[in-house]
Amino acid sequence: xxxxxxxxxxxxxxxxxxxxxxxxxxxxxxxxxxxxxxxxxxxxxxxxxxxxxxxxxxxxxxxxxxxxxxxxxxxxxxxxxxxxxxxxxxxxxxxxxxxxxxxxxxxxxxxxxxxxxxxxxx
Amino acid sequence: xxxxxxxxxxxxxxxxxxxxxxxxxxxxxxxxxxxxxxxxxxxxxxxxxxxxxxxxxxxxxxxxxxxxxxxxxxxxxxxxxxxxxxxxxxxxxxxxxxxxxxxxxxxxxxxxxxxxxxxxxxxxxxxxxxxxxxxxxxxxxxxxxx
Numbered sequence: 578x579x580x581x582x583x584x585x586x587x588x589x590x591x592x593x594x595x596x597x598x599x600x601x602x603x604x605x606x607x608x609x610x611x612x613x614x615x616x617x618x619x620x621x622x623x624x625x626x627x628x629x630x631x632x633x634x635x636x637x638x639x640x641x642x643x644x645x646x647x648x649x650x651x652x653x654x655x656x657x658x659x660x661x662x663x664x665x666x667x668x669x670x671x672x673x674x675x676x677x678x679x680x681x682x683x684x685x686x687x688x689x690x691x692x693x694x695x696x697x698x699x
Numbered sequence: 700x701x702x703x704x705x706x707x708x709x710x711x712x713x714x715x716x717x718x719x720x721x722x723x724x725x726x727x728x729x730x731x732x733x734x735x736x737x738x739x740x741x742x743x744x745x746x747x748x749x750x751x752x753x754x755x756x757x758x759x760x761x762x763x764x765x766x767x768x769x770x771x772x773x774x775x776x777x778x779x780x781x782x783x784x785x786x787x788x789x790x791x792x793x794x795x796x797x798x799x800x801x802x803x804x805x806x807x808x809x810x811x812x813x814x815x816x817x818x819x820x821x822x823x824x825x826x827x828x829x830x831x832x833x834x835x836x837x838x839x840x841x842x843x844x845x
Binding site for chain 1: 738742746749790
């Protein structure tokens with residue numbers, strides 16, 4: 578049952594990532610094309626633009642959601658690959674605990690940065 | 700006769716390079732895994748790298764100036780390519796998982812037509828879209844350098 582829930586969550590996360598990371602990649606990597614099309618200016622990584630996004634509840638919440646879904650999807654995939662090569666009940670337990678530990682550490686670090694950064698924070 | 704034990708049906712890391720028995724889709728499987736691991740590594744570094752903005756504008760801008768070199772820009776483009784490929788191949792895998800675009804089951808009449816052949820048009824369309832978006836990213840990089 579646990580594996581079914583993991584698998585279902587993995588698929589749901591993939592769909593969420595597709596939308597949110599698509600948006601993120603568009604803003605960050607197609608900025609030149611989008612700026613030309615939408616007639617906007619400024620680099621997305623410029624300090625002022627980052628502060629502007631950090632002040633937006635929409636960007637903050639989508640960053641945290643993207644972080645959670647991407648980490649779950651990524652570590653679920655890594656766990657699947659590791660268990661293909663190293664599978665025993667003990668290995669499964671160790672790999673699962675390590676993936677959760679790494680994922681949660683990265684999530685809390687990233688979420689802290691996202692939530693605490695904003696106009697007036699630095 | 701060799702007895703199958705444990706995980707002896709796995710293809711092994713080196714045989715990833717052979718694409719298995721599934722032709723082009725076999726290579727997509729390999730690339731999907733490689734791009735997935737690369738994206739997870741990038742995400743882990745990205746979390747700590749972007750955390751440096753908490754140290755202030757000066758630290759952030761100093762770090763950003765280090766990322767403007769051609770090697771870093773090229774690596775950034777590889778991350779973009781890995782995401783585009785992983786995303787569109789992932790869409791293909793989800794559609795197949797849901798039973799979409801796999802064709803209807805039919806009688807095994809010679810010449811046999813496997814499920815892989817029925818899925819192939821979907822793969823071709825999605826890989827063309829992948830190629831277009833990767834080219835668009837390359838155009839953005841060359842036309843609008845940061």
